[in-house]
Amino acid sequence: TDAPASTTTYTVTGTDANGCTGTATQLISVNSSPVVTAAASGPSVCAGASVTLFAGGASSYDWQPINQTGASVTDIPAATITYTVTGTDANGCTGTATVDVTVNPLPTVNASSSASGVCAGGSVTLSATGASTYDWQPVNQTGASVTDIPAAQTTYTVTGTDANGCVNTSTVTVDVYAAPAI
Numbered sequence: 001t002d003a004p005a006s007t008t009t010y011t012v013t014g015t016d017a018n019g020c021t022g023t024a025t026q027l028i029s030v031n032s033s034p035v036v037t038a039a040a041s042g043p044s045v046c047a048g049a050s051v052t053l054f055a056g057g058a059s060s061y062d063w064q065p066i067n068q069t070g071a072s073v074t075d076i077p078a079a080t081i082t083y084t085v086t087g088t089d090a091n092g093c094t095g096t097a098t099v100d101v102t103v104n105p106l107p108t109v110n111a112s113s114s115a116s117g118v119c120a121g122g123s124v125t126l127s128a129t130g131a132s133t134y135d136w137q138p139v140n141q142t143g144a145s146v147t148d149i150p151a152a153q154t155t156y157t158v159t160g161t162d163a164n165g166c167v168n169t170s171t172v173t174v175d176v177y178a179a180p181a182i
Contacts, residue, residue: 006030034058036087038097044104046166050076051101058087058095077103106168107131109160117175123149124174131160131168150176 041052055061114125128134155173
């Protein structure tokens with residue numbers, strides 16, 4: 001048994017019981033393994049987001065540990081992961097490549113208000129923590145601390161975005177008390 005490293009011609013000479021000889025040759029072609037490439041739509045994703053994986057350099061592809069096939073596949077990773085793709089070329093030769101994807105957690109955004117209720121015409125200060133930037137609705141303001149004068153009971157929603165671009169929300173409700181009739 002031989003495992004040639006390159007294309008090789010083998011010659012065999014056989015001798016029978018009468019001392020007669022004969023020879024035969026066989027050319028064994030050695031095909032090189034394909035150079036398989038792997039890439040992801042991004043080196044990191046936020047928890048719950050999908051990533052698209054791309055492979056090249058072969059004819060067919062098998063992705064692990066997600067057990068999917070194809071030159072382009074999509075996955076929603078639960079945690080930071082290394083994907084391995086095995087590519088097979090037209091000769092049946094295989095090659096592998098890997099790609100790492102980091103999964104960033106969502107920020108823990110907390111919304112609060114300076115008061116749970118205000119008198120009609122009064123203002124309330126809204127504050128948020130846990131992210132880098134904040135967008136408040138329905139008041140359409142940005143910042144970790146904003147001020148509003150609610151006309152009626154209002155539920156404010158703050159969307160916080162962290163340094164990785166991951167987003168989460170939190171809400172706080174402020175009641176509005178009617179002015180007494182005098």
